[in-house]
Amino acid sequence: MHPFNPFRNDPPDFAQVARRFPSLRPYLTFSKSDPSYAQIDFHDPRAARELCYALMATKFNITLEIPLDSLIPPIPNRIDYLLWCLDLSKESEIASSQNEIWAIDVGTGCSCIYPLLGSRLDPRLRFVAIEVDERSAEYAQSNVEKNGLGGVIEVILNRDGPQYSTDILFPAAGIPYYSFAMCNPPFFRHPTDRLIKATLPSSTHSGSLTETVVPGGEVAFVKRMFEESRDLKDRVRWWTSLLGKKEDLETLKSVLRSEEVEVRTGRMRQGRTVRWSIGWSWKVGTT
Numbered sequence: 001m002h003p004f005n006p007f008r009n010d011p012p013d014f015a016q017v018a019r020r021f022p023s024l025r026p027y028l029t030f031s032k033s034d035p036s037y038a039q040i041d042f043h044d045p046r047a048a049r050e051l052c053y054a055l056m057a058t059k060f061n062i063t064l065e066i067p068l069d070s071l072i073p074p075i076p077n078r079i080d081y082l083l084w085c086l087d088l089s090k091e092s093e094i095a096s097s098q099n100e101i102w103a104i105d106v107g108t109g110c111s112c113i114y115p116l117l118g119s120r121l122d123p124r125l126r127f128v129a130i131e132v133d134e135r136s137a138e139y140a141q142s143n144v145e146k147n148g149l150g151g152v153i154e155v156i157l158n159r160d161g162p163q164y165s166t167d168i169l170f171p172a173a174g175i176p177y178y179s180f181a182m183c184n185p186p187f188f189r190h191p192t193d194r195l196i197k198a199t200l201p202s203s204t205h206s207g208s209l210t211e212t213v214v215p216g217g218e219v220a221f222v223k224r225m226f227e228e229s230r231d232l233k234d235r236v237r238w239w240t241s242l243l244g245k246k247e248d249l250e251t252l253k254s255v256l257r258s259e260e261v262e263v264r265t266g267r268m269r270q271g272r273t274v275r276w277s278i279g280w281s282w283k284v285g286t287t
Contacts, residue, residue: 001270002083009097012055013124021054031146039112047074052111057275060120062147065139070110078113079121080268081182081242083228084277086122088238088264089179102175104236105129105224106183110139115153128175130158180238180279185221192267223255226280235280238264240279249276 115127
């Protein structure tokens with residue numbers, strides 16, 4: 001885990017969390033030999049959602065509502081990726097001297113998890129949260145409002161987004177410069193891929209089709225994001241994405257090596273689940 005991840009040296013004690021968030025308790029299984037030790041079935045979406053609710057409430061004072069057919073975000077993993085993006089932004093002299101750090105969350109989902117966590121991890125962070133699915137955007141907006149964060153997070157239903165045109169940025173956002181863009185792209189190439197258990201994350205719910213499936217999978221999505229970044233290089237310092245497969249990371253690294261960009265990668269592991277991150281920044285003066 002990232003050195004500043006609050007769960008690095010304080011992993012969740014489910015029994016203790018349930019004492020502070022009682023609605024989690026029915027989803028726990030307690031050890032007969034040690035009643036203070038509890039486990040949770042991460043394959044049960046209700047259990048995973050309740051744990052997500054509990055951790056966000058007890059650790060970050062954030063209230064969430066997420067439909068069961070949506071992705072249930074694993075909080076420690078999401079924090080690691082966000083902190084990795086913040087590390088990249090701190091390398092920029094412009095970002096380090098700003099009172100506000102503007103970021104883009106491409107495909108924020110129902111939970112709006114990255115902007116909400118970002119508001120707690122760094123008070124300078126301001127997010128434009130982009131979503132192409134109307135229902136997801138409505139849930140995201142509701143989650144922002146119920147936590148009183150409308151002044152630092154703007155949710156945009158982007159019908160000009162990557163599934164509809166060639167621009168991931170919504171022009172009405174009106175922010176001239178972003179320190180970073182982040183994205184957790186659809187994992188699968190085809191709906192039937194979701195049914196192959198061996199390729200599913202072991203500790204997350206599979207999510208809706210919009211969240212998990214895109215033609216060409218995450219490689220095609222990030223390649224398109226990269227092509228769009230050519231025309232927006234003066235507005236975004238770092239472009240980044242989370243990835244679910246190491247082979248996809250290697251494929252994208254090969255693509256980026258041939259371009260005039262600086263490339264960074266990261267690895268994030270919680271339990272048996274491993275994720276990778278990739279970021280690129282256009283070198284000054286490139287065309």
